[in-house]
Amino acid sequence: MSGAGRRAVVIGAGVAGLATAALLAREGYDVEVVEQQHHVGGRAATWQHEGFTFDLGPSWYLMPEVFDHFFRLCGTSAEDELDLVRLDPAYRVLFEPREGEGGAPAVDVRTGRAHEAFEALEPGSSARLDAYLRSSREAYDLALRHFLYTTFASPRGLVGRDVVRRAPRLARLLGTSLERFVAARFADDRARQVLGYPAVFLGTSPDRAPSLYHLMSHADLEAGVLYPRGGFGAVVDALVRTATAAGVRVRTGTRVTGVATVPERGRRGVRARVVGVDLADGERLAADVVVGAGDLHDLETRILPPELATYPERWWDSRDPGFGTVLVHLGVRGRLPALAHHTLAFTRDWHANFDAIFGAGRRVPDPASFYVCTPSRTDPGVAPDDHETLFLLVPVPADPTIGAGGIAGSGDAAVEAVADAAIATLADWAQVPDLASRVVVRRTVGPADFARDLSSWSGSALGPAHTLRQSAFFRGRNASRRVAGLLYAGGSTVPGIGLPMCLISAELVVKRLRGDTSTGPLPVPARLREVAA
CATH class of the missing domain: 1.10.405 (Guanine Nucleotide Dissociation Inhibitor; domain 1)
Incomplete structure (x- = not known):
């Protein structure tokens, strides 16, 4: 279906929302994006403070062919839009030290040379790794x-x-x-x-x-791990450029309170069709197509009335929201050579760690495995001279009652306690005993922040977990069964979690509107192939 002369409203200016808007505009739609926060990016937003630049969410650039394909659909390329750096090592792993060990044993995992790390951990494993x-x-x-x-x-x-x-x-x-x-x-x-x-x-x-x-x-x-110089805010900036160049308008600080519909009959299960969205200030934006690119639970249970929901609250009662997280953003004085750009810190009791997060008696794991991103190891521009920018991600249960974070230790007690424990563990394992005293900027984010700022179901950090019954065709579909013209994009729907998946979800919106049931990427029109080349 051609979008010429038709109007689309996209709810949410995260990666999926901006990408969807860009593609819809190229289909001929008149597109407006509305975002409840006062900035764009969603989970992929950035925070700058005292010369430090922090990614607030995604930090791994994987599946580069997906990014490049999306940009080619927009008449450009990832190479033209981003300054990509290949990381070597792809990441470092710190393992909880055993009794008597000084510091945590570490291995560097290198793209195309993973055998070196695995032979160090399990001699003679190369042939099995090849098969894997x-x-x-x-x-x-x-x-x-x-x-x-x-x-x-x-x-x-x-x-x-x-x-x-x-x-x-x-x-x-x-x-x-x-x-x-x-x-x-x-x-x-x-x-x-x-x-x-x-x-x-x-x-x-x-x-x-x-x-x-x-x-x-x-x-x-x-395939390898890349990094967009400037951080993942550079990816968001590129999406904004491609969208606005196609005529998309982006409105921030604008909360949607409902999808406006009129009754519709004639198709099985369809009860209404969209005519626009209602905003908190009383304004109605007219639309022929509405794309919910935020949290699917919020869209289905808050913005739609129960009789029009494809996924009402009872559907979510038996679903898994995934994990929550405590994020810790640290600006640190001096260098930290024990850390790579990406560092994974693993506790010995792996099962206890995950059982605490996902088991029947959910609680914050102690000790906890966690992830550290130190982009200043690759990109000096994200930190002042002789400083490091650190991003710690500690998985916890998806539970907003754990609390919210804050600046300089002002977050809720449970969130700050998780941050303190992670900093202490990192100081011990990386043998930086004065790490806490070298912190000059500190900011935490907790599950309650995800619930409030991103309307995230249960304060989930990423979205519904990719268990068997929440993957592929078992995952939330990307079109409402009850409301014609209402579609979905983002990590809550197909194909799932992660920036590449969010870009693909934008293509799937276009496929729905075209009636395209193919299983491959959208073809890049010849005129755009020539431009991108």
Whole structure:
């Protein structure tokens, strides 16, 4: 369906919202984006303070082909829009020291040379790693061809020859947890942790993620980890440029209170069609198409009346929101050579850590595994001279009652206690005993901040976890069953969590509107291929 002469409103100016707006504008729609916060970026926003630049959320640039494809659809390229740096090592891993060890044992994982790290952890594992990576690459390619770029509006893509031929293997991968899959191939607990940790990028734990997701090891161990110089705010800036160049208008500080509809009959299940959105100040923005690019739970349970919800509250009662997080942004005086750009810090008792977050008696894990990003190791521009910018992410239960963060220790007690513990652990494992005294800027963010600022379900950090029943066609669909003209984008819907998935979700909105049930990326028009080249 052509967008010429039609008006679209996109709710949310995060990565998915901006990307969707850019593509809709190129389809001919008159597009306006409305964002409740006073800045754009959503989870990918940035915070600048006293010469430090902090990414507030995403910090791993993976699946670069997805970014480049999106930009080519917009008549440009990732190469033209971003200054990308390949990280070496891709990341460093610190393991909780055992009794008598001084500092935490560490390994550097290098793209294309992961065998070095795995041989250090489990001598003789190279052949098994080769087989694991072959399997990972095959699963990755299959997902790109058949499962990521589809709306699942038609079963045709699921019964193609390629999928049917691999059906027995797919069934095994879906029916086996990532943890069991890895454990069957590697004996060393630390090697298992390295290969199991990608489940956290999916909002879950290795024992809850299907082993199909071992495909993510191809992304970091073989394809490589990049970094956009200037931080992930540079990615958001590029999306704003591409959207506004196509005529998109972005309005911040604007909260949507409802989707305006009129009754509609004639299609199975459809009860209404959109005519616009209502804003908190009483204004109504007219629209032929509305795209909810924020949290799907909020959109379905707050903005829509119950009789029009595809996913009412009772649907969410049996779903998994994923994990929450305490984020700690630190500006540190002096250098920290023990840290790489990306550093993972793993506790020995891996299962206790995840059981605390996802188990029946949910609580903040103690001790906790966590992730540290130190972009100033790569990009001196994000910190003053002779200082480091640190971003710590500590997974905790998705529970807003844990509290909110604040500046200079002013957050809620439980949030600040998590931050203090992570700083102390990092100081010990990285052998920087004076780390806390060298902090000159400190800001924390807790689950309550995610719930308030991002309307995130249960204060979830990333979105609904990629468990089996929340992946692929089991995940929330990207079009309302009850309201014609209401579509969804972002991490809550297909294909899922992460910046590449959010860019793909923008393409899936276009596919829905076109009635395109293909399983591959949208073709780049010839005129745009010439421009991008």
